Amino acid sequence: MAKMTMVQALNLALRQEMEKDDRVIVLGEDVGLNGGVFRVTEGLFDQFGDQRSLDTPLAESGIVGMSIGMAVYGLRPVCEIQFSGFSYLNFHQIECHAARLRLRSQGQITVPMVLRAPYGGGVRALEHHSESREVFYAHIPGLKMVIPSGPRNARALLVAAIRDPDPVVFFEGKAIYRAFREEVPEEEETIAIGTSRIVREGKDLTMISYGAMMRPTLEAARELKEKDGVEAEVIDLLTISPLDDTLFVKSVTKTGHAVVIHEAPRSFGPGAEVVSRLVEKAFYFLEAPIARVTGFDITIPLFSREQDYLPGVRRIATAARKMLSA
Amino acid sequence: MPRKKINIPCHVEYLSVLDEKGKLDEKLEPRMPEELLLKLHRGLLLGRKFDHRLLNLQRQGRIGTFAPITGQEASQLGAVAALRTSDWFVPSFRETAAELWRGRTMESVILSFAGFSEGAKSAAKLNNLPVAVPVASQVVHAVGLAWAIRYRQKDDVAMTFFGDGATSEGDFHEGLNLAALFQLPAIFVCQNNHWAISVPRAKQTHSKTLAQKAVAYDMPGIQVDGNDVLAVYSAAHEAVERARSGGGPTLIECVTYRMMMHTTADDPKRYRTDEEVDAWKKRDPIPRFQTYLKGKGILSAEKIKELEEEIDAEIQAAVDKAEKQIKEGGNPADMFDHTYAQLSPVLMEQREELMQELAAIKEDSHG
Numbered sequence A: 001m002a003k004m005t006m007v008q009a010l011n012l013a014l015r016q017e018m019e020k021d022d023r024v025i026v027l028g029e030d031v032g033l034n035g036g037v038f039r040v041t042e043g044l045f046d047q048f049g050d051q052r053s054l055d056t057p058l059a060e061s062g063i064v065g066m067s068i069g070m071a072v073y074g075l076r077p078v079c080e081i082q083f084s085g086f087s088y089l090n091f092h093q094i095e096c097h098a099a100r101l102r103l104r105s106q107g108q109i110t111v112p113m114v115l116r117a118p119y120g121g122g123v124r125a126l127e128h129h130s131e132s133r134e135v136f137y138a139h140i141p142g143l144k145m146v147i148p149s150g151p152r153n154a155r156a157l158l159v160a161a162i163r164d165p166d167p168v169v170f171f172e173g174k175a176i177y178r179a180f181r182e183e184v185p186e187e188e189e190t191i192a193i194g195t196s197r198i199v200r201e202g203k204d205l206t207m208i209s210y211g212a213m214m215r216p217t218l219e220a221a222r223e224l225k226e227k228d229g230v231e232a233e234v235i236d237l238l239t240i241s242p243l244d245d246t247l248f249v250k251s252v253t254k255t256g257h258a259v260v261i262h263e264a265p266r267s268f269g270p271g272a273e274v275v276s277r278l279v280e281k282a283f284y285f286l287e288a289p290i291a292r293v294t295g296f297d298i299t300i301p302l303f304s305r306e307q308d309y310l311p312g313v314r315r316i317a318t319a320a321r322k323m324l325s326a
Numbered sequence B: 001m002p003r004k005k006i007n008i009p010c011h012v013e014y015l016s017v018l019d020e021k022g023k024l025d026e027k028l029e030p031r032m033p034e035e036l037l038l039k040l041h042r043g044l045l046l047g048r049k050f051d052h053r054l055l056n057l058q059r060q061g062r063i064g065t066f067a068p069i070t071g072q073e074a075s076q077l078g079a080v081a082a083l084r085t086s087d088w089f090v091p092s093f094r095e096t097a098a099e100l101w102r103g104r105t106m107e108s109v110i111l112s113f114a115g116f117s118e119g120a121k122s123a124a125k126l127n128n129l130p131v132a133v134p135v136a137s138q139v140v141h142a143v144g145l146a147w148a149i150r151y152r153q154k155d156d157v158a159m160t161f162f163g164d165g166a167t168s169e170g171d172f173h174e175g176l177n178l179a180a181l182f183q184l185p186a187i188f189v190c191q192n193n194h195w196a197i198s199v200p201r202a203k204q205t206h207s208k209t210l211a212q213k214a215v216a217y218d219m220p221g222i223q224v225d226g227n228d229v230l231a232v233y234s235a236a237h238e239a240v241e242r243a244r245s246g247g248g249p250t251l252i253e254c255v256t257y258r259m260m261m262h263t264t265a266d267d268p269k270r271y272r273t274d275e276e277v278d279a280w281k282k283r284d285p286i287p288r289f290q291t292y293l294k295g296k297g298i299l300s301a302e303k304i305k306e307l308e309e310e311i312d313a314e315i316q317a318a319v320d321k322a323e324k325q326i327k328e329g330g331n332p333a334d335m336f337d338h339t340y341a342q343l344s345p346v347l348m349e350q351r352e353e354l355m356q357e358l359a360a361i362k363e364d365s366h367g
Helices: A006-020 A044-048 A060-073 A084-098 A134-138 A151-163 A211-228 A246-255 A270-285 A303-309 A313-324 B034-059 B073-080 B096-101 B106-113 B139-151 B170-181 B211-217 B229-244 B274-281 B285-295 B301-328 B332-336 B345-366
Strands: A002-004 A024-028 A053-055 A076-080 A114-119 A144-146 A168-173 A182-184 A197-200 A205-209 A232-236 A239-241 A258-265 A291-295 B012-015 B088-090 B158-163 B186-192 B221-225 B250-255
Touching: A002 A006, A006 A024, A006 A044, A006 A076, A006 A151, A006 A168, A006 A182, A024 A060, A044 A053, A060 A076, A060 A084, A076 A151, A084 A114, A114 A151, A134 A144, A134 A168, A134 A239, A134 A270, A144 A151, A151 A168, A151 A182, A168 A211, A197 A211, A197 A246, A205 A211, A205 A246, A205 A313, A211 A232, A211 A258, A211 A313, A232 A246, A246 A258, A246 A270, A258 A270, A258 A313, A270 A291, A291 A313, A303 B332, A313 B345, B012 B211, B012 B229, B034 B073, B034 B096, B034 B106, B034 B229, B034 B285, B034 B301, B073 B096, B073 B158, B073 B186, B073 B229, B073 B250, B073 B285, B088 B139, B096 B106, B106 B301, B139 B158, B139 B170, B139 B186, B170 B186, B170 B211, B186 B229, B211 B221, B211 B250, B221 B229, B229 B250, B229 B285, B332 B345
Parallel strands: A024 A053, A024 A076, A076 A114, A114 A168, A144 A168, A205 A232, A205 A258, A258 A291, B012 B221, B088 B158, B158 B186, B186 B250, B221 B250
Antiparallel strands: A002 A182, A144 A239, A197 A232
């Protein structure tokens, strides 16, 4: 096994799937010769040529609409939208067609495509380069919304997304693209889309998060253990939609306490759905009000203040302590 | 049934007034007052020098990512120079020199690139929209402004800027179609700098020129040497006059070159050759204009030196002013302001949450 960054792990997933399956085509702005602005598609142009690693003009709606056509024909397009903040230009292609063609054709026409896009703050970027709008996509029936939290699960999930019979929007946290390395096996590994994972076991409190926020969440869990002797159970959602509530519901029936953490704005955010599921399925086990530690209900500020916006270890640990002492 | 030709108004002109060496085509020389010529020269120098200073600040970690304009000074300044203050200026994100011309201060530019929203605040109400990052998205705003201008029976115009890559976006085509359909006072200035990050102009569109995109919408389209400030000004002036007098929109393609990286996060060595960049160095917009002005007897090497010193001092003062503000830091809770006209109860709660957290952090660091 090799130690890889998330960028390298995603690259491995793409390369191996392209080697195995000539239906897999990568397309997007700067994904070819330049290897993508974050280098996720690096080397694919050299290995597979310009017919399978396609540099497109600046046309987000065109890139996604074209991917739909390719998928309908039987290919497996993996398109990249350079930043999720520019994906609104292609939003209607996802909402009106990618997510609906199966239904509209009564299962005759399907759209097995993947839309990859970097999301999230913490890298001192310009406006439109730091937002966390997964809920826009999570809200669309017929679409799957996946967000990995590290190199190994990113690789496994991307492979699963490429092979999935339905369209998948796949968000990659910019803040964790190169922040840490993990062992990633050369041999094939997948994680079923629509399944969450327990990444730390505990009995006192359940912390539920995903994507780039898993790092501060796990750090807060460690801090709570060291300073307070609190054992937090931490759950990584991995797929936002369809949401797997089995593990976090079960966990909360054990711990009686739940904190949901995400960097997306709070109101109508992914946490709202998690909390609803808990209220529906674990209400009688709750010993304290559920807490949401999230971004505020504002556009993420320019970078000088993004750390004040983003949930950090302190904010997460404080919310947990407050809840446990209630 | 026979096949026959349908005659459509179809032409695309190319205009160049000053060649690379500063040689003038006298027949095409625009009539411009001396004051405007010198102001343009100052704007070109300021744009270039400020850009280089920003790059230094970025490399030193004093500001964040930004999009340099070096090489494109003439294509943006020649165009905005044809506007008057009451006209509307609708930029994309690579028009810093034009923004300064339109009254934005250097310190506000620095503040924005240092990640402070306050940078967008302007001292006076100017008819300028802020920078638009999503490519081509602003083009349609200029159309709306132009529609409103005519609705209010003003003779102002709206001028929008975008790059070669933007012409592949739907918003660009929707904007051109709308403006031509309604015959609006809009001017579309394409800064064709040959590169959309790593994608060269030739891979952006099969069209021979970008100016010809106007043809489909029955709108005048002209391609100009974007590094020739006189050519850009001539084309812009003509388009502005036409728009003002009810003659409808124009598409101007300024052929220029992005001498530096897309943004400071980009490394152009990965996808283009030094030879190509060197060839464009010879077509620099500034020396040829200086040659022209010297020929007219209104500029000298000595005056250039004086002007450069004056500009350097101005830039330094702006950097100092911006950095003082950056150091003071402002109030992080300001991030809640301007989301709505009035803070909603939920936002008031969240603002308070942040204030309490910051106070607790402060207390911890003292304790």
